[in-house]
Amino acid sequence: MVTRSLLLDAMIYIYALSLLFYFSDFASANKKAKRMGTGLLLFVWVLQTAYLAFSLYTHSSELAFSRSDILYFFTWLLITMSLIINRFIRIELFVFFINVFGFALLALNVFGNPQMMPVSSNWDVNSELLFIHITMAVGSYAAFTAAAIFSGMYIFLHRKLKVKQFSDTVMRLPSLEKMEQYSYRSVIIGGPLLLLALCLGIVWISLQGDGNLFYDPKVVNSVFVLAAYGFYLFQRLSMRISGNRLALWNIAAFIIVMLNFVVSNFFSGFHSWIWS
Structure with a gap:
């Protein structure tokens, strides 16, 4: 469970870092920043895809997913949509703001999950x-x-x-x-x-x-x-x-x-x- 908590914490930090690079690209048309932001966001997408695949496997015998799984799927869709728009339409400000919303939703889902375990035994999730x-x-x-x-x-x-x-x-x-x-x-x-x-x-x-x-x-x-x-x-x-x-x-x-x-x-x- 600690490994899972570390993964989710890392996902949030990387997500935040990708948004910094995206905003830098929007503000100053920095191609290197855009590539870094896209690469980090793609890495977050890979982590979320792996996490959702694991959830699908563990729920394979059940008829319904939990609220947490549905919210993870929703944030995964937001990231997927932003990556597609960034690749084909290139509206940087839209990509930034939709991922700010996705970031907040991911944080709410992670820290609002009663099964979330803190990384340190001396801490709680809050x-x-x-x-x-x-x-x-x-x-x-x-x-x-x-x-x-x-x-x-x-x-x-x-x-x-x-x-x-x-x-x-x-x-x-x-x-x-x-x-x-x-x-x-x-x-x-x-x-x-x-x-x-x-x-x-x-x-x-x-x-x-x-x-x-x-x-x-x-x-x-x-x-x-x-x-x-x-x-x-x-x-x-x-x-x-x-x-x-x-x-x-x-x-x-x-x-x-x-x-x-x-x-x-x-x-x-x-x-x-x-x-x-």
């Missing part, structure tokens, strides 16, 4: 779900921090170059173009990570059966964080805004991240453990 949720959330905060620092460096260098102050510090900094690229790539990593972390948080709340937690300040503010960085990407990709204005917006979005991490924890009903 602990594993929270561990993955926290890992992705902290990873997104780290990426947003890097993006804000690069944006701050961009603003500093832009102002120094504007007044033609060429100090040793200025000369050692990367170019404005590179710092904007580094900031943008950091957001590309942090945004999907936070989206997946939020999906897992919603799964956890659903398993708890307390609908009031959906209105928790931490959850609500996380949606605002996603909206802020979503608008950042919209400005850069659709409105073609760049430079100082985009860097300022990135820093403003990071302030919302800090509010989400610090202030909302004093009012959150189930994130107060962070400060304990």
Whole structure:
């Protein structure tokens, strides 16, 4: 059973990683990222196919499958459909969002299964779900921090170059173009990570059966964080805004991240453990 739990956990992590590569390809038309995302998603499909084949074998003498088996089959169909669309139609954004839904459904199925065994005897299933949720959330905060620092460096260098102050510090900094690229790539990593972390948080709340937690300040503010960085990407990709204005917006979005991490924890009903 531990082997089964390790397989399912690995499936979730690989699935999440494939979505990061897919989003990177959508945001910057990166063919290498698309190949990596497709390869990882295909690997998840192979794992799910093997798992479903095993379930079919164990249920060969029964007339009906369990709810869990049906949900696994549904997520398998979503992945299959996304791979077909990616191969023949190539709508990257559709593939990304349909797999975000599939990822959330897979997580709900795995961690909502009463027969699911934790990898460690000291953990329960909810602990594993929270561990993955926290890992992705902290990873997104780290990426947003890097993006804000690069944006701050961009603003500093832009102002120094504007007044033609060429100090040793200025000369050692990367170019404005590179710092904007580094900031943008950091957001590309942090945004999907936070989206997946939020999906897992919603799964956890659903398993708890307390609908009031959906209105928790931490959850609500996380949606605002996603909206802020979503608008950042919209400005850069659709409105073609760049430079100082985009860097300022990135820093403003990071302030919302800090509010989400610090202030909302004093009012959150189930994130107060962070400060304990």
